[in-house]
Amino acid sequence: MDQHLGQRLRQQFDQLTPNEQKVAGFILDHFDDVAIYSAAEIARLTGVSKATVSRLFRRLGFASFSEVRQHARELRYHGVPLVTDSTALGSGLERFQRHFERERDNLHQMLAAIDSATFDALIEALDHAPEVLVIGYRNGYPPALHLRQQLIQIRPDVRLAPLPGQSLGEELAGVKPGTLAIVMGFRRRANGFSNLLAQLGDRGLDTLVIGDPTLAATGVSPTWQLECPLDSVSAFDSYTSVMSLINLLANALLHRRLGEGRARIDAISELYSSLDELS
Known part of the structure; x- marks a missing residue:
């Protein structure tokens, strides 16, 4: 801009x-x-x-x-949190209805844009990749962390990058051949977003980008691209569609490898008990 x-x-x-x-x-x-x-x-x-x-x-x-x-x-x-209509939120019960309708429309738009065959190919890649590298900067970091947390319960070798306070170069230097990279790319992206995807492509990695409709302006061409509308009734972006998509991806992967997934979830649950990590 x-x-x-x-x-x-x-x-x-x-x-x-x-x-x-x-x-x-x-x-x-x-x-x-x-x-x-x-x-x-x-x-x-x-x-x-x-x-x-x-x-x-x-x-x-x-x-x-x-x-x-x-x-x-x-x-x-472009993601700057501005109030462009002082009456947009409404008042009383109306504010809840407007919020619900906006969230519903975002979910509908996100799901309607996903091709079933493409989704199946993506889940197959999630299943067979020797490693999954989930990358998220700024507002993409929380969903990247959540996606990693879901996937690691189903399959091994799921990494998050960059770790807090760290850079990305060392994470890419030793990346395994065949790794699937999942990159969060929401508006107000960090500088170097397009270069990052180019670097992943140069290393022969399949790449899934999860972003919003402004991705079209970046000119990137990942292996897969899933768009999540972030519109809300007022200034701040809504990530409901993003979290819903993460839930869908994780559930689809679990059902694809149900035996291994169940066994891993049971093993993790036993470790929770052994380490006394959860109340």
Whole structure:
């Protein structure tokens, strides 16, 4: 993305007129609500003229305030947690209904996009790969950790990378031939995401990327790609569809290797008791 509105304001703040600085300060203090206000409301709340507000936005590279609001909505699409509609959540029981409907739509969209034959091929790869390497940065790390925790109960040789505070190079240096790499790739991805996938491909690894619809803009071409919508009724992304997909993958793998899976789960349960790890 180009610099967003807040970055442009901070960069140019010292060059603004006193009245423009009033508007800039207000926007920086209410950045989440930029898409809610009109130019006239901002002018009224800051005690300046509407012309001053318009002049400031032109200085920042926006032709009109409607362009500013569209810019704010695009930021939300790319994962910046902004409130673009102050009434979106609703109130009372309505907020629960809206939340439920959004979650339901995300799940439906995620499942409808999965081809059954492709899914079966992926589960076969999960079953037969000598090793599974699960990779997750930033907001992809918690689901990567959870996926690893589920898979390790079903089969051996499931690794998580990078470990907290560590880098990825040493994890890839000794990766086994035939390893299946599962990469979490949600919006606001860490730098080097495309290069990481290229490195995995150069090592001949089959790769599954679990991400959101913004993956299309990265131009990556993994072996498999599963999209999980993250839309919510307001500012923060929802990972319900991601966790549901992880549950589906783990259950499908368990049912594919039911005998070995049951035996491993029993062995792990015995170790829990022997180590007195669980209450």
